[in-house]
Amino acid sequence: MQMKTGVEQSIYAMLLLTFLPDKGVLPGEFISQQLGASPTYFQKLLRKLVHADLLMSVPGAKGGFRLKASPEQIRVFDVYEAIEGKQSLYASSGVFEDLMGIQNQNICLLSDLMAEAEQSWQSTLKRETIDSIRREIYLNCPPDHLTKLQSLIEEKMIRN
Amino acid sequence: MQMKTGVEQSIYAMLLLTFLPDKGVLPGEFISQQLGASPTYFQKLLRKLVHADLLMSVPGAKGGFRLKASPEQIRVFDVYEAIEGKQSLYASSGVFEDLMGIQNQNICLLSDLMAEAEQSWQSTLKRETIDSIRREIYLNCPPDHLTKLQSLIEEKMIRN
DNA sequence: GTATCGTGGACAATAGTTATCCACGTTATA
DNA sequence: TATAACGTGGATAACTATTGTCCACGATAC
Numbered sequence: 289m290q291m292k293t294g295v296e297q298s299i300y301a302m303l304l305l306t307f308l309p310d311k312g313v314l315p316g317e318f319i320s321q322q323l324g325a326s327p328t329y330f331q332k333l334l335r336k337l338v339h340a341d342l343l344m345s346v347p348g349a350k351g352g353f354r355l356k357a358s359p360e361q362i363r364v365f366d367v368y369e370a371i372e373g374k375q376s377l378y379a380s381s382g383v384f385e386d387l388m389g390i391q392n393q394n395i396c397l398l399s400d401l402m403a404e405a406e407q408s409w410q411s412t413l414k415r416e417t418i419d420s421i422r423r424e425i426y427l428n429c430p431p432d433h434l435t436k437l438q439s440l441i442e443e444k445m446i447r448n
Numbered sequence: 449m450q451m452k453t454g455v456e457q458s459i460y461a462m463l464l465l466t467f468l469p470d471k472g473v474l475p476g477e478f479i480s481q482q483l484g485a486s487p488t489y490f491q492k493l494l495r496k497l498v499h500a501d502l503l504m505s506v507p508g509a510k511g512g513f514r515l516k517a518s519p520e521q522i523r524v525f526d527v528y529e530a531i532e533g534k535q536s537l538y539a540s541s542g543v544f545e546d547l548m549g550i551q552n553q554n555i556c557l558l559s560d561l562m563a564e565a566e567q568s569w570q571s572t573l574k575r576e577t578i579d580s581i582r583r584e585i586y587l588n589c590p591p592d593h594l595t596k597l598q599s600l601i602e603e604k605m606i607r608n
Numbered sequence: 609g610t611a612t613c614g615t616g617g618a619c620a621a622t623a624g625t626t627a628t629c630c631a632c633g634t635t636a637t638a
Numbered sequence: 639t640a641t642a643a644c645g646t647g648g649a650t651a652a653c654t655a656t657t658g659t660c661c662a663c664g665a666t667a668c
Contacts (some may be wrong), residue, residue: 289452291537294657299558300544303557323543327659328658330658338614346665347665348611348667349667351612351613351666369628375450377449378455383457384460386481387483388597388602389587390595397584398456401572402451412568413561416561421533421558425557428553429549429550430549433549433550437547452626453626478642489628490627492647505645507634507635509635509641509642509644510636510637510644511636511643556615607646610666611658614666616662618661619658619659621656621659623656623657625654627651628649629651630648631648632646632647632648633647635642635644637641637642638639
């Protein structure tokens with residue numbers, strides 16, 4: 289199994305949008321261009337993020353996307369869940385429970401373990417936020433690159 | 449993303465094989481029947497388990513499969529890895545690193561976090577063994593069901 | 609009114625997973 | 639020695655999920 293590439297792209301999209309001044313907005317096509325993603329499909333991902341209340345969308349000319357909440361409030365897990373959905377990594381087929389004659393009892397040989405493993409995975413993703421990653425970027429990126437990106441965004445963004 | 453059903457089936461296959469007396473062997477077709485899996489595909493899974501040194505196979509008439517190591521030594525994670533392979537859940541595309549001008553430096557915005565999350569997930573799977581699940585089964589299953597299964601296996605198994 | 613943007617649905621292409629088949633090597637047994 | 643039962647590995651097909659495209663539509667700025 290592999291995480292959808294859409295999760296990575298979405299997290300990066302959120303990070304890009306942290307560069308955006310208040311009341312500014314970025315068109316979906318510009319974002320997908322920066323990430324090298326297919327524009328039409330990436331719009332679908334953006335819509336998922338809107339549905340998950342992570343992004344705000346402004347329709348019409350001069351429209352685009354902006355973060356709905358502050359970067360400190362958006363956990364990496366929120367983005368993950370918005371794209372991947374809420375289904376868990378493992379779902380018991382029930383075959384073995386049948387074989388063992390423990391269908392309706394609350395004994396979950398594997399399920400418990402798998403659920404716990406997934407919890408561990410998720411809790412790591414819940415610990416970090418878009419902001420904590422953004423701070424790392426500010427610390428580690430070459431400043432000239434950072435200002436170049438900043439000015440590119442301010443050039444392409446749309447104020448309301 | 450979803451875990452392959454083959455992982456679940458393989459773990460159950462390992463559990464079934466713990467019922468097997470020493471020097472006994474179970475044909476792949478019998479195992480797949482018990483698990484309600486497709487016989488031909490399940491053979492492929494069994495071969496992966498053999499390759500991973502979790503199972504021993506005996507060719508020829510009176511052939512079949514048996515555990516290679518003792519159940520205490522086989523971690524749930526080993527089975528998981530044998531079926532899913534060693535690739536990690538997340539692989540950085542590198543697009544964002546390019547965008548940020550940090551291609552070859554050891555800064556891994558997301559990669560670190562994702563690697564840590566996967567570590568947590570895996571460590572839970574490494575904690576439990578086939579034997580620890582087997583013990584739970586012995587504790588929780590109706591004894592009559594257990595003996596019925598035991599005798600079914602002894603009937604179908606092949607001694608060498 | 610027109611150009612630009614997001615929205616949602618239908619649909620196609622691609623990739624990954626599951627399933628089937630067959631020719632082959634090995635071994636037990638008649 | 640022949641034959642039947644089993645695992646092996648490759649080729650290939652069916653199925654499913656993911657990714658990608660297209661279009662008609664509504665909203666908004668100008």
